[in-house]
Amino acid sequence: MDRVTLTPAATAVFATVLTRGPISRTEVSRVTGLSTAAVTKVVRPILAAGYLDELPVGRASAGSGRPAAPLAVRADREFFAGVWLRAGELVVVLADLRAGVRAAHRIPLPGTSVAAVVAAVARAVAVLGAPGALVRRVGVAVPGEVDRGSGIVRRGPYPGWRDVPLAALVREATGLPATVENDVRALTVAEQWFGEGAGTRSFALVTVGEGVGCGLVVNGALVEGGYGVAGEIGHVPVDDTGPRCHCGGRGCVEAIAAEPAVVARIRAATGRAALDLPGAVALARTGDRAALESFAAAGRAVGRGIAAMVNMFGPEKVVVTGDGVAVLEKDLRAAYGPQAFGAAGGCPLIVEPLPPESWARAAAAVTIMALIGLGPG
Ligand SMILES: [Zn+2]
Structure with missing residues (x-):
C-alpha cells in the first residue's frame, strides 16, 4: 500500500471499514476491540493516503456529544485485475478497492503450456490498461491444488501442470504483485468479505x-x-x-x-x-x-x-x-x-447461481485482501 505500512491493528480497522462501511469510529472500535483513541490514531495515515473517506457528518455519536463522521473505503483509490483460469479461456475483470466490477472480458486460451497461459494472463491484464497505470495488482484463481503462501500451483488445472510457480511468473510477465489461489477458496474469500x-x-x-x-x-x-x-x-x-x-x-x-x-x-x-x-x-x-x-x-x-x-x-x-x-x-x-x-x-x-465473472472477481478479492495485509502476496 502506498506510503502506509499496515500494522495488525491497521489491517483489522481497514478490513472492518472495507466490509462494513460506511461505519463510525465508535462502531469500528466495538468490532475490532481497539479503543476509539487507537482507532482514530490508526485511521489518520490511511485517510491521509486517500484510501478512506470521511462521509458527511450524520447524527451525533452516542454519549460523546461530538459528531460522528462515518468512514468508507474510497473504491477508486486502487484497481485490481482478477483472472480466472478455465478450460479454453480466461475470464478477467477490473475490480475496484471494494471489489466492485468495473469491466469484464474473456480471452481465448491458445494453449495450456505454462508459457502460453502466463502470456495470456499478461495479455488479459494489458486489456485493462497499461500495467501499473490503472491496475496495481493481479489476482489469479485456478481450479486445482494451490499453495497460496508460495503462489505455487501444485497440481492442475491443465495437463502436466505440477509445481508451477505461477505467482512469480505472473509477477515477472506483468511487473505487478500477484496472488494465486484455488478458485473455490477464492470465491469463499469473496463471499466472506464482500458477499453473503x-x-x-x-x-x-x-x-x-x-x-x-x-x-x-x-x-x-x-x-x-x-x-x-x-x-x-x-x-x-x-x-x-x-x-x-x-x-x-x-x-x-x-x-x-x-x-x-x-x-x-x-x-x-x-x-x-x-x-x-x-x-x-x-x-x-x-x-x-x-x-x-x-x-x-x-x-x-x-x-x-x-x-x-x-x-x-x-x-x-x-x-x-x-x-x-x-x-x-x-x-x-x-x-x-x-x-x-x-x-x-x-x-x-x-x-445462488453465479456468473463466470464472479470467479474472476473472487481472484481480485484475494489480492485486495493481500494488499491490506490479509494473506501472502
Ligand atoms: Zn471421490
Whole structure:
C-alpha cells in the first residue's frame, strides 16, 4: 500500500471499514476491540493516503456529544485485475478497492503450456490498461491444488501442470504483485468479505460444477487443511452402492452430482449422446422424467454432503452455487433438512447461481485482501 505500512491493528480497522462501511469510529472500535483513541490514531495515515473517506457528518455519536463522521473505503483509490483460469479461456475483470466490477472480458486460451497461459494472463491484464497505470495488482484463481503462501500451483488445472510457480511468473510477465489461489477458496474469500458471508464468523461455500467443492471459514479464518485439502465434501460417500469415483472411492457426492455425472445419466437414459448441461437443464424444465431424476439424485447427494459438513463445522450459513443449482434446489433442501443435527437444521442454505465473472472477481478479492495485509502476496 502506498506510503502506509499496515500494522495488525491497521489491517483489522481497514478490513472492518472495507466490509462494513460506511461505519463510525465508535462502531469500528466495538468490532475490532481497539479503543476509539487507537482507532482514530490508526485511521489518520490511511485517510491521509486517500484510501478512506470521511462521509458527511450524520447524527451525533452516542454519549460523546461530538459528531460522528462515518468512514468508507474510497473504491477508486486502487484497481485490481482478477483472472480466472478455465478450460479454453480466461475470464478477467477490473475490480475496484471494494471489489466492485468495473469491466469484464474473456480471452481465448491458445494453449495450456505454462508459457502460453502466463502470456495470456499478461495479455488479459494489458486489456485493462497499461500495467501499473490503472491496475496495481493481479489476482489469479485456478481450479486445482494451490499453495497460496508460495503462489505455487501444485497440481492442475491443465495437463502436466505440477509445481508451477505461477505467482512469480505472473509477477515477472506483468511487473505487478500477484496472488494465486484455488478458485473455490477464492470465491469463499469473496463471499466472506464482500458477499453473503460478511459479518459471520463461520461460513461455508459449496460449488457444484465440473466437481463439487467447498470452502470453509471457521472462526474468521479460511480453513487451509494440513495437506492443502479441507472441506472436500465432493468426496463424502453418500451411497455405498453408488458409482465409482475418480478418487478411488465409491458413491462420493461428486461421482453422483458433478455436472458430467448428471449429464451422463441423462444421455444414457434418453440416447441423446450430444446433450450438454444447458440442454439437460432445459430438458428437466420440460418435465422429462430421466432428466428430473438425474438432477434429483444430484440434489440428494449434495444435500447429504452439506448436512455432513454442517454437522461437523457448524457454519452460520451456507452458500450453494453452480450453473445447474436452481434445478437441484428442491431435492437438495429435502435431503439436507432431515440429516442436519439439532439446531444446525436452522443453518440457512442460500442457493445462488453465479456468473463466470464472479470467479474472476473472487481472484481480485484475494489480492485486495493481500494488499491490506490479509494473506501472502
Ligand atoms: Zn471421490
